[in-house]
Amino acid sequence: MSEADPRACRTCRHFDQRAAVIESSLPGLHALSSAYGSVRAGDGLCSLRERYAADSSVCDLHAEAWSQL
Amino acid sequence: MPTCYTTRGWGSFNLDAIEAHGECFMADVDLRRLPLPVRESLWTELIRKEDWWAVWISLLLISIGIAKFASGGSLQWIAIAPQKWSNPAELIAQLQPQGLRYFAVCLLWAVLFGTGAAALGIKFSKFLPAFIALFCASAAIYCLGLWVQAAHYNLEPPLVALGLGLLVSNTVGVPRWLEPGLRVEFYIKTGIVLLGASLPLTLLAWAGPIAIVQAAIVSVVTFAAIYFSAVRLGLDRRFAATLGTGGAVCGVSGAIAIGGAVGAKRQDVSVAISLVVLWAVVMIFALPLVCRGLGLSTGVAGAWIGTSEFADAAGLAAAQAYGGYAGHVAGIAGRSEDAVAAFTLMKVIGRDVWIGVWAFVLSLIATRFWDRTGVHSRASRGDIWRRFPKFVLGFLLASAILTLLSRGYSYGDYKKELVPALIAPLQVLRTWAFTFAFLSIGLTTRVREFRSVGARPFYAFAVGVAVNLALGFVLSTQVFADFWTRVGQ
Numbered sequence: 099m100s101e102a103d104p105r106a107c108r109t110c111r112h113f114d115q116r117a118a119v120i121e122s123s124l125p126g127l128h129a130l131s132s133a134y135g136s137v138r139a140g141d142g143l144c145s146l147r148e149r150y151a152a153d154s155s156v157c158d159l160h161a162e163a164w165s166q167l
Numbered sequence: 168m169p170t171c172y173t174t175r176g177w178g179s180f181n182l183d184a185i186e187a188h189g190e191c192f193m194a195d196v197d198l199r200r201l202p203l204p205v206r207e208s209l210w211t212e213l214i215r216k217e218d219w220w221a222v223w224i225s226l227l228l229i230s231i232g233i234a235k236f237a238s239g240g241s242l243q244w245i246a247i248a249p250q251k252w253s254n255p256a257e258l259i260a261q262l263q264p265q266g267l268r269y270f271a272v273c274l275l276w277a278v279l280f281g282t283g284a285a286a287l288g289i290k291f292s293k294f295l296p297a298f299i300a301l302f303c304a305s306a307a308i309y310c311l312g313l314w315v316q317a318a319h320y321n322l323e324p325p326l327v328a329l330g331l332g333l334l335v336s337n338t339v340g341v342p343r344w345l346e347p348g349l350r351v352e353f354y355i356k357t358g359i360v361l362l363g364a365s366l367p368l369t370l371l372a373w374a375g376p377i378a379i380v381q382a383a384i385v386s387v388v389t390f391a392a393i394y395f396s397a398v399r400l401g402l403d404r405r406f407a408a409t410l411g412t413g414g415a416v417c418g419v420s421g422a423i424a425i426g427g428a429v430g431a432k433r434q435d436v437s438v439a440i441s442l443v444v445l446w447a448v449v450m451i452f453a454l455p456l457v458c459r460g461l462g463l464s465t466g467v468a469g470a471w472i473g474t475s476e477f478a479d480a481a482g483l484a485a486a487q488a489y490g491g492y493a494g495h496v497a498g499i500a501g502r503s504e505d506a507v508a509a510f511t512l513m514k515v516i517g518r519d520v521w522i523g524v525w526a527f528v529l530s531l532i533a534t535r536f537w538d539r540t541g542v543h544s545r546a547s548r549g550d551i552w553r554r555f556p557k558f559v560l561g562f563l564l565a566s567a568i569l570t571l572l573s574r575g576y577s578y579g580d581y582k583k584e585l586v587p588a589l590i591a592p593l594q595v596l597r598t599w600a601f602t603f604a605f606l607s608i609g610l611t612t613r614v615r616e617f618r619s620v621g622a623r624p625f626y627a628f629a630v631g632v633a634v635n636l637a638l639g640f641v642l643s644t645q646v647f648a649d650f651w652t653r654v655g656q
Contacts, residue, residue, distance in 0.1 A: 100193045107542070118288065123433065124423070126440045129611040130447055130478040131419035132352035134217040137522055139553040141427025144542065150423070151430040151542050152530070152550070158541045 105161040108140060108153035112160075115142035115153060124150075199586035201621040217353050220283035222561030228596060229565055233572065236589045245271050246592035248599075249310045258310060262354070273302045276599065280353065289347050298347025298571055304331075305602040318495035325484035325491075325605045330453055332609015341610050349607040352420075356558040359515060363565030364593045366508055367573070370654070371566055374512045377528035377650055378473075381642045382517025385474050388638055390415035393631035400623040404537045406435035408529050410624060413443040414631040417519045417556075418478030424554050428526035429533040430542045438620050442628045445617045447481035448608075455489040464499030464655040465493050466509045473513025474639030484605045486510035501652070509654050511562075520559055523551035 107113045114120070117133035119134060123143055140153035147157065232242045247268040252258040262269070277298050285291045308331065312324030335341060339528065341349070341600045390411040397407035409431045413422035419440050426436035454476065458468035469486045476482030490506035492499045530546035569590070573581050643651060 111560070124437050124440055125613065125616045126437075126444045126611075127423065128349070128351065129419070129444050129608055130351060130480055131423060131440075132217055132350070133423075135352055135356075135420060136212075136216050136218040136426065136557045137417070137420045137424040137554045139424075139550060142422065143433055147542055148433050149430050149431050149540070149542055150426045150436045152427045152544055154516060154545050154547065154550075155430055156543050156545065158543075 099165055101161075103154070103156070105156045105164050106153060107142065107144065107151055107155045107157055107160065110146075110157065110160045112146040113142050113151075115151070119143065155162050170408040179338065214286050216557065217283070217287060217350075218356060218557035218561075220286060221353060221356035221360055221558045222564075223280045224357050225561055225565060227364075227466035228361065229364055229568060229593065231554035232593055235566070236585075241588040242592035242596070243588070244268060245275055246595040248595045249306075251313050251315055252310070253315045256477070261592050262310075269287070269306065272596075272599065273299065273306075276603075280350070280357075283353065284347070284350065289350075293344070293347040296408070297345045300345055301348045301603055301606060305447050305599065305606055307386050308606065309598070309602055312491070317493060322490040323455075323488035324602060325488045326452065326455070328602060328605035329448070329484055329609040332606050333448070333612055333614075334609075334610060336610045337614050345610070349611050351480050351604050351607040351611060354600045354607065355483060356556075358483070358597045358604065359479065359563055360558055360561035360612060361510065361593055361600065362507065362511060363562035364569045365565050365590050365597075366505070366511070368563075368566045370508070370572040371512070371516065371563070374509075374650070374654055375516050377647055378470075378512040378517035380468070380607055381474060381647055382513055383521075384642065385635060385638050386415045386518060386521070388574050389631045389635040392634040393627055397624065397627035398629040400627055402623055402627065403432070403435065405429045405431040405533060405540075407627070408440070409436055409439045411444065411631070412522075412525055412529070413439045414446075414477060414628055414635065416525055417514075417522050418443045418447060418476075418481070420478070420519075420556070421525070423524055424522050424526050425529055428530040428544060428546075428550070428554075429537075430540060430544050437477035439626050441478050441617050441620050442624060444612060446628065446632055447477040448612055451481050451485045453490075454485045455492075458489055459492060459499065461644075462498040463644065463651050465499065465503065465506040467648055468652075469503075469509030470513050470647065470651040472506070472642035473510040473517065474643060475636050476510075476514065479514060479519065480604050480608055482510055482514050483507065483601060484608065487601060505654055509651055512654070515556075515559055515562065519556050521556040522556065526554050528552050529650065580645050630638050 108115065110140060120133040121128045141150060142153055144151055144157070146159070170223040235241055245268065247265055250261055252261060277295055280298060281291045281294045284294045305328070308324050308328045311322055311327055314322065317323065393414045394407045394411040397410055398404060408429055409422050410424040413419065415421070422436060422439040422443055426439065454472050458471065463471070468489045472482050472489065473487045476485055486506040490503040493501055493503045526547060527546055527550055530544045530550070534544050534546060573585055576585055
């Protein structure tokens with residue numbers, strides 16, 4: 099899959115990669131780490147499935163929506 | 168369940184309306200023609216990630232230091248630090264004439280960290296007042312640590328900073344305006360890169376392999392202990408892996424890296440973070456005390472702390488506190504610097520750099536063997552580099568630069584010329600950065616957040632802590648004891 103895979107979580111509106119949002123959603127994260135660091139890469143929060151996932155992940159629902167376009 | 172899944176809002180369609188009606192209007196626009204959000208490029212990452220800003224800031228300071236040294240000057244004027252004192256009058260007499268220098272070092276850090284924070288999206292106008300308050304409190308703690316009786320009363324600056332921060336954040340609370348200035352990782356990464364300037368590359372080459380071997384043994388065994396305990400207690404495998412890497416590799420950073428790589432539940436990542444923070448804070452106080460009770464040399468203690476602490480900032484607080492006992496507490500051999508050096512070798516070189524590999528491997532396993540969740544991870548070898556803690560590159564580069572610079576010096580000339588004019592001022596600046604971090608840990612740690620962790624994750628993690636402590640102790644004090652004792656020589 100290419101970096102611009104339309105089905106990837108990063109293209110979904112339910113997926114939030116903003117560091118400030120991640121830090122406020124995961125209490126304690128900024129006490130001994132940070133959402134602004136390299137290790138997080140492009141991970142984000144999926145508000146639909148309540149998961150913390152990589153931006154390259156593919157969600158069944160999102161992939162299905164794209165396949166119907 | 169919502170029926171509409173679409174991109175984030177590029178184009179002319181009204182996402183609010185879509186959400187309000189619960190229907191999908193994607194047919195109204197041709198989403199295939201909209202630009203897809205892509206991953207940040209390497210160039211964007213250079214200004215969007217805290218790791219790189221820690222590298223830029225530290226290398227800038229090192230470059231200025233070298234330039235000043237080459238022209239016969241030094242960073243000594245701005246790298247101001249309190250000196251030993253025995254009574255308040257002596258301290259006031261010492262500080263009064265240096266007001267301008269303290270103002271200058273505060274301004275220097277405020278501009279450097281404020282610029283980095285602004286690039287990360289934290290408004291400079293909000294960062295500045297918070298940082299000034301943090302600097303003032305850090306300066307007071309720095310002064311307290313230099314009281315001649317400080318070691319006698321266990322008033323090591325890292326422990327005081329942490330204790331004071333914990334007291335404030337869990338009693339009166341931290342005002343909201345102070346929060347933008349509490350960037351633990353930003354400060355600690357900057358300090359670690361500066362630390363590279365005082366660790367010769369030859370030491371890294373000599374001690375690095377042993378650190379990697381020791382850390383690999385402990386990481387794999389600790390991960391297995393936590394993971395299998397968690398699975399046996401009925402926890403989800405993704406949660407178990409997140410907990411395991413949090414305890415075995417690099418603490419909270421490990422937990423979020425693996426949580427993202429395997430697609431763990433948000434709540435599970437949150438619990439893993441709380442458990443790591445809880446145990447890391449306990450270990451900051453416990454490990455130096457136990458090491459002191461056992462009379463371990465600073466190098467050996469630093470190696471054990473590096474093996475058994477869960478986070479860089481927490482471990483550096485413990486290692487620096489223990490290093491402070493050297494020369495003040497009877498029976499503790501080694502130099503103060505050895506504890507921090509051994510810790511850094513073990514934690515940064517031995518454990519942190521492998522997080523991308525852990526993420527890649529666990530992502531592969533999650534995709535192929537674990538229950539499907541509807542969100543499919545896609546392991547990529549490129550993620551090993553994406554998740555690599557880039558500040559380590561700055562640490563190695565700083566070490567290489569100073570090693571090259573000192574090549575033409577005899578040991579005597581190095582101690583007489585290079586150390587006071589170049590290395591020592593960088594060490595002072597590093598101590599400031601670490602102090603900001605230690606105080607920030609306490610001010611951002613909320614004990615009430617630990618209440619929701621649950622018994623089973625707690626037990627699983629506790630098993631890992633016990634295994635980690637025991638194995639780390641045996642390897643540091645028995646198997647590789649001679650090696651770590653000589654680390655400062």
